[in-house]
Amino acid sequence: MTIASGDRIPSVPIKLIGSGDTADTTSDAVLGQGRVVFFGVPGAFTPTCDTSHLPGFAANVAKFKALGVDRIVCGTVNDHHVTRAWAERSEALGKVEFVADGDGSLADAMGLSKQFAGMGKRFARFAMIIEDGIVKDLFVQDVAGVTVSGAPAVLMALQASQVSA
Template structure:
Protein backbone atom coordinates (compact mmCIF):
# COMPACT_ATOMS: atom_id res chain seq x y z
CA UNK A 1 0.00 0.00 0.00
CA UNK A 2 1.36 3.41 -0.99
CA UNK A 3 2.15 5.78 1.86
CA UNK A 4 -0.58 8.36 2.39
CA UNK A 5 -0.54 11.84 3.89
CA UNK A 6 -0.65 11.57 7.68
CA UNK A 7 1.32 8.32 7.81
CA UNK A 8 4.75 8.01 9.40
CA UNK A 9 7.81 7.12 7.37
CA UNK A 10 8.88 3.49 7.77
CA UNK A 11 12.16 2.79 9.54
CA UNK A 12 14.35 0.79 7.16
CA UNK A 13 18.16 0.48 7.12
CA UNK A 14 19.66 2.49 4.24
CA UNK A 15 22.89 4.17 3.23
CA UNK A 16 22.91 7.94 3.66
CA UNK A 17 25.04 9.79 1.12
CA UNK A 18 25.93 13.40 1.94
CA UNK A 19 28.84 15.77 1.43
CA UNK A 20 30.19 14.33 4.72
CA UNK A 21 30.40 10.85 3.19
CA UNK A 22 28.40 7.63 3.40
CA UNK A 23 26.90 6.33 6.60
CA UNK A 24 24.54 3.62 7.77
CA UNK A 25 21.23 5.08 8.94
CA UNK A 26 17.51 4.41 8.99
CA UNK A 27 14.97 6.10 6.79
CA UNK A 28 13.05 7.24 9.89
CA UNK A 29 16.14 8.98 11.28
CA UNK A 30 16.93 10.71 7.98
CA UNK A 31 13.39 11.73 7.08
CA UNK A 32 12.29 12.40 10.65
CA UNK A 33 14.20 15.64 11.20
CA UNK A 34 12.36 18.85 10.43
CA UNK A 35 10.80 19.66 7.08
CA UNK A 36 12.09 17.42 4.30
CA UNK A 37 11.40 17.22 0.60
CA UNK A 38 11.99 13.59 -0.36
CA UNK A 39 11.86 12.75 -4.03
CA UNK A 40 12.39 9.30 -5.48
CA UNK A 41 13.75 8.29 -8.84
CA UNK A 42 13.99 4.94 -10.61
CA UNK A 43 17.75 5.13 -10.99
CA UNK A 44 20.90 7.18 -10.85
CA UNK A 45 22.22 8.19 -14.27
CA UNK A 46 18.99 7.07 -16.00
CA UNK A 47 17.80 9.56 -18.63
CA UNK A 48 14.80 11.28 -17.02
CA UNK A 49 16.26 11.11 -13.51
CA UNK A 50 19.64 12.47 -14.59
CA UNK A 51 18.51 15.09 -17.10
CA UNK A 52 15.25 16.33 -15.60
CA UNK A 53 14.20 15.23 -12.12
CA UNK A 54 17.40 15.73 -10.09
CA UNK A 55 18.47 18.88 -11.99
CA UNK A 56 15.07 20.46 -11.29
CA UNK A 57 15.54 20.01 -7.55
CA UNK A 58 19.12 21.19 -7.75
CA UNK A 59 18.06 24.37 -9.55
CA UNK A 60 15.25 25.00 -7.05
CA UNK A 61 17.21 24.12 -3.89
CA UNK A 62 17.57 27.70 -2.67
CA UNK A 63 13.90 28.44 -3.34
CA UNK A 64 12.82 25.30 -1.47
CA UNK A 65 14.98 26.26 1.50
CA UNK A 66 13.53 29.80 1.42
CA UNK A 67 10.04 28.22 1.51
CA UNK A 68 10.89 26.47 4.79
CA UNK A 69 12.46 23.18 3.71
CA UNK A 70 15.31 22.06 5.96
CA UNK A 71 16.63 19.21 3.80
CA UNK A 72 16.16 17.95 0.23
CA UNK A 73 16.74 14.23 -0.15
CA UNK A 74 16.71 12.02 -3.24
CA UNK A 75 16.01 8.31 -2.87
CA UNK A 76 17.01 5.71 -5.42
CA UNK A 77 17.40 1.94 -5.57
CA UNK A 78 21.10 1.88 -6.37
CA UNK A 79 24.13 0.95 -4.32
CA UNK A 80 25.78 3.74 -2.36
CA UNK A 81 28.86 3.83 -4.61
CA UNK A 82 26.74 4.59 -7.68
CA UNK A 83 24.66 7.12 -5.74
CA UNK A 84 27.78 8.92 -4.51
CA UNK A 85 29.23 9.01 -8.06
CA UNK A 86 25.93 10.38 -9.39
CA UNK A 87 25.73 13.04 -6.66
CA UNK A 88 29.29 14.14 -7.42
CA UNK A 89 28.81 14.07 -11.21
CA UNK A 90 25.73 16.31 -10.99
CA UNK A 91 27.21 18.75 -8.48
CA UNK A 92 24.32 18.01 -6.11
CA UNK A 93 26.36 17.20 -2.99
CA UNK A 94 26.01 20.01 -0.49
CA UNK A 95 22.55 20.99 -1.73
CA UNK A 96 20.82 17.61 -1.93
CA UNK A 97 21.36 14.54 0.22
CA UNK A 98 20.73 10.98 -0.96
CA UNK A 99 19.30 7.72 0.30
CA UNK A 100 20.82 4.67 -1.39
CA UNK A 101 18.18 1.95 -1.02
CA UNK A 102 20.26 -0.79 -2.63
CA UNK A 103 17.81 -3.63 -2.04
CA UNK A 104 14.62 -1.62 -2.51
CA UNK A 105 13.46 -2.21 1.05
CA UNK A 106 12.47 1.40 1.62
CA UNK A 107 10.73 1.57 -1.76
CA UNK A 108 8.74 -1.49 -0.73
CA UNK A 109 7.99 -0.26 2.80
CA UNK A 110 6.60 3.01 1.40
CA UNK A 111 4.62 1.25 -1.34
CA UNK A 112 6.62 3.19 -3.92
CA UNK A 113 8.23 0.23 -5.67
CA UNK A 114 8.00 -0.70 -9.33
CA UNK A 115 8.99 -4.08 -10.68
CA UNK A 116 11.32 -3.44 -13.60
CA UNK A 117 12.82 -6.93 -13.69
CA UNK A 118 11.45 -7.44 -17.20
CA UNK A 119 13.90 -4.79 -18.40
CA UNK A 120 16.74 -6.17 -16.28
CA UNK A 121 16.57 -3.38 -13.70
CA UNK A 122 15.03 -5.21 -10.74
CA UNK A 123 12.80 -3.47 -8.21
CA UNK A 124 13.04 0.33 -8.35
CA UNK A 125 11.37 3.36 -6.82
CA UNK A 126 8.57 4.88 -8.82
CA UNK A 127 9.02 8.57 -9.56
CA UNK A 128 7.50 10.52 -6.69
CA UNK A 129 7.95 13.36 -4.24
CA UNK A 130 6.88 13.92 -0.67
CA UNK A 131 6.82 16.67 1.84
CA UNK A 132 7.70 15.10 5.20
CA UNK A 133 7.45 17.00 8.47
CA UNK A 134 9.09 15.37 11.47
CA UNK A 135 8.75 11.91 9.96
CA UNK A 136 5.13 12.19 8.82
CA UNK A 137 4.18 12.42 5.14
CA UNK A 138 2.21 15.59 4.51
CA UNK A 139 2.12 15.61 0.70
CA UNK A 140 2.62 12.55 -1.54
CA UNK A 141 2.93 13.07 -5.32
CA UNK A 142 3.25 10.12 -7.67
CA UNK A 143 3.88 10.33 -11.41
CA UNK A 144 1.35 8.59 -13.60
CA UNK A 145 3.66 7.54 -16.42
CA UNK A 146 7.32 6.58 -16.84
CA UNK A 147 9.65 9.26 -18.16
CA UNK A 148 7.42 12.11 -16.96
CA UNK A 149 8.27 14.71 -14.32
CA UNK A 150 5.28 16.91 -13.62
CA UNK A 151 3.62 16.55 -10.22
CA UNK A 152 6.77 15.09 -8.59
CA UNK A 153 9.09 17.81 -9.87
CA UNK A 154 10.48 20.77 -7.97
CA UNK A 155 8.06 23.34 -9.48
CA UNK A 156 5.05 21.34 -8.22
CA UNK A 157 6.60 21.02 -4.76
CA UNK A 158 7.33 24.75 -4.64
CA UNK A 159 3.75 25.50 -5.62
CA UNK A 160 2.45 23.20 -2.87
CA UNK A 161 4.72 24.82 -0.27
CA UNK A 162 3.53 28.30 -1.24
CA UNK A 163 -0.17 27.33 -1.18
Protein backbone atom coordinates (compact mmCIF):
# COMPACT_ATOMS: atom_id res chain seq x y z
CA MET A 1 0.00 0.00 0.00
CA THR A 2 1.36 3.40 -0.98
CA ILE A 3 1.84 6.00 1.73
CA ALA A 4 -0.82 8.70 1.47
CA SER A 5 -1.73 12.12 2.74
CA GLY A 6 -2.33 11.90 6.49
CA ASP A 7 0.03 8.95 6.99
CA ARG A 8 3.02 9.07 9.35
CA ILE A 9 6.50 8.56 7.92
CA PRO A 10 7.72 5.04 8.78
CA SER A 11 10.81 4.43 10.89
CA VAL A 12 13.37 2.59 8.77
CA PRO A 13 17.18 2.52 9.11
CA ILE A 14 18.85 4.74 6.50
CA LYS A 15 22.09 6.61 5.93
CA LEU A 16 21.95 10.42 5.88
CA ILE A 17 24.46 12.14 3.65
CA GLY A 18 24.89 15.78 4.56
CA SER A 19 27.76 18.23 4.30
CA GLY A 20 29.61 16.43 7.10
CA ASP A 21 29.93 12.73 7.74
CA THR A 22 27.48 10.07 6.66
CA ALA A 23 25.27 9.13 9.62
CA ASP A 24 23.30 6.02 10.47
CA THR A 25 19.82 7.17 11.41
CA THR A 26 16.15 6.47 10.73
CA SER A 27 13.72 7.88 8.21
CA ASP A 28 11.45 9.33 10.88
CA ALA A 29 14.40 11.12 12.52
CA VAL A 30 15.30 12.79 9.21
CA LEU A 31 11.82 13.43 7.85
CA GLY A 32 9.80 13.74 11.05
CA GLN A 33 10.42 17.26 12.30
CA GLY A 34 9.33 20.53 10.75
CA ARG A 35 8.30 21.02 7.14
CA VAL A 36 10.26 18.75 4.83
CA VAL A 37 10.21 18.30 1.09
CA PHE A 38 11.28 14.74 0.34
CA PHE A 39 11.74 13.57 -3.21
CA GLY A 40 12.78 10.16 -4.44
CA VAL A 41 14.65 9.27 -7.58
CA PRO A 42 15.19 5.91 -9.28
CA GLY A 43 18.95 6.27 -9.13
CA ALA A 44 21.95 8.47 -8.56
CA PHE A 45 23.69 9.47 -11.79
CA THR A 46 20.78 8.26 -13.94
CA PRO A 47 19.99 10.68 -16.78
CA THR A 48 16.59 12.10 -15.76
CA CYS A 49 17.39 12.11 -12.04
CA ASP A 50 20.72 13.82 -12.62
CA THR A 51 19.72 16.42 -15.21
CA SER A 52 16.04 17.11 -14.53
CA HIS A 53 14.90 16.09 -11.05
CA LEU A 54 17.68 16.98 -8.58
CA PRO A 55 18.77 20.27 -10.21
CA GLY A 56 15.31 21.84 -9.85
CA PHE A 57 15.31 21.32 -6.10
CA ALA A 58 18.93 22.42 -5.63
CA ALA A 59 18.38 25.58 -7.68
CA ASN A 60 15.27 26.61 -5.77
CA VAL A 61 16.36 26.19 -2.15
CA ALA A 62 15.73 29.88 -1.37
CA LYS A 63 12.17 29.67 -2.74
CA PHE A 64 11.46 26.54 -0.68
CA LYS A 65 12.86 28.20 2.46
CA ALA A 66 10.74 31.31 1.84
CA LEU A 67 7.68 29.04 1.80
CA GLY A 68 8.55 27.59 5.21
CA VAL A 69 10.45 24.46 4.20
CA ASP A 70 13.01 23.49 6.84
CA ARG A 71 14.87 20.90 4.79
CA ILE A 72 14.93 19.35 1.34
CA VAL A 73 15.87 15.67 1.22
CA CYS A 74 16.55 13.47 -1.79
CA GLY A 75 16.12 9.70 -1.41
CA THR A 76 17.72 7.09 -3.62
CA VAL A 77 18.06 3.32 -3.49
CA ASN A 78 21.83 3.34 -3.83
CA ASP A 79 24.58 2.66 -1.34
CA HIS A 80 25.85 5.64 0.65
CA HIS A 81 29.15 5.82 -1.26
CA VAL A 82 27.41 6.23 -4.62
CA THR A 83 24.88 8.64 -3.11
CA ARG A 84 27.64 10.83 -1.63
CA ALA A 85 29.61 10.82 -4.90
CA TRP A 86 26.48 11.93 -6.78
CA ALA A 87 25.65 14.60 -4.18
CA GLU A 88 29.16 16.03 -4.39
CA ARG A 89 29.46 15.86 -8.19
CA SER A 90 26.04 17.47 -8.66
CA GLU A 91 27.08 20.34 -6.36
CA ALA A 92 23.78 19.88 -4.50
CA LEU A 93 25.40 18.79 -1.24
CA GLY A 94 24.87 21.54 1.32
CA LYS A 95 21.67 22.63 -0.42
CA VAL A 96 19.90 19.28 -0.36
CA GLU A 97 20.39 16.43 2.10
CA PHE A 98 20.55 12.90 0.74
CA VAL A 99 19.17 9.63 2.08
CA ALA A 100 20.78 6.38 0.95
CA ASP A 101 18.21 3.59 1.16
CA GLY A 102 20.69 0.90 0.15
CA ASP A 103 18.39 -2.10 0.18
CA GLY A 104 15.14 -0.30 -0.61
CA SER A 105 13.61 -0.81 2.86
CA LEU A 106 12.29 2.75 3.01
CA ALA A 107 10.98 2.56 -0.55
CA ASP A 108 9.14 -0.66 0.39
CA ALA A 109 7.82 0.73 3.70
CA MET A 110 6.36 3.71 1.84
CA GLY A 111 4.92 1.58 -0.95
CA LEU A 112 7.03 3.59 -3.37
CA SER A 113 9.39 0.88 -4.60
CA LYS A 114 9.41 -0.03 -8.25
CA GLN A 115 11.30 -2.59 -10.30
CA PHE A 116 13.31 -1.02 -13.11
CA ALA A 117 14.63 -3.20 -15.93
CA GLY A 118 18.35 -3.76 -15.45
CA MET A 119 18.42 -1.77 -12.19
CA GLY A 120 16.31 -3.84 -9.78
CA LYS A 121 14.33 -2.27 -6.96
CA ARG A 122 14.41 1.52 -6.81
CA PHE A 123 12.26 4.39 -5.61
CA ALA A 124 9.46 5.35 -7.95
CA ARG A 125 9.94 8.99 -8.95
CA PHE A 126 8.00 11.10 -6.42
CA ALA A 127 7.98 14.14 -4.18
CA MET A 128 6.13 14.79 -0.96
CA ILE A 129 5.55 17.55 1.52
CA ILE A 130 5.80 16.37 5.12
CA GLU A 131 4.88 18.35 8.23
CA ASP A 132 6.09 17.03 11.59
CA GLY A 133 6.27 13.49 10.25
CA ILE A 134 2.86 13.46 8.56
CA VAL A 135 2.54 13.38 4.76
CA LYS A 136 0.58 16.42 3.62
CA ASP A 137 0.95 16.03 -0.16
CA LEU A 138 2.29 13.23 -2.34
CA PHE A 139 3.19 13.60 -6.01
CA VAL A 140 4.00 10.32 -7.77
CA GLN A 141 5.32 10.47 -11.32
CA ASP A 142 3.31 7.99 -13.41
CA VAL A 143 4.87 8.86 -16.77
CA ALA A 144 8.42 9.36 -17.96
CA GLY A 145 10.08 12.66 -17.19
CA VAL A 146 9.71 15.07 -14.30
CA THR A 147 6.42 16.92 -14.14
CA VAL A 148 4.23 16.35 -11.07
CA SER A 149 7.23 15.37 -8.90
CA GLY A 150 9.51 18.24 -9.90
CA ALA A 151 10.42 21.36 -7.98
CA PRO A 152 7.99 23.64 -9.88
CA ALA A 153 4.98 21.43 -9.01
CA VAL A 154 5.98 21.20 -5.34
CA LEU A 155 6.55 24.95 -5.15
CA MET A 156 3.08 25.55 -6.63
CA ALA A 157 1.53 23.21 -4.03
CA LEU A 158 3.33 25.03 -1.22
CA GLN A 159 2.18 28.40 -2.57
CA ALA A 160 -1.40 27.16 -2.87
CA SER A 161 -1.36 25.91 0.72
CA GLN A 162 -0.26 29.34 1.93
CA VAL A 163 -3.09 31.03 0.03
CA SER A 164 -5.71 28.65 1.45
CA ALA A 165 -4.35 28.87 5.02
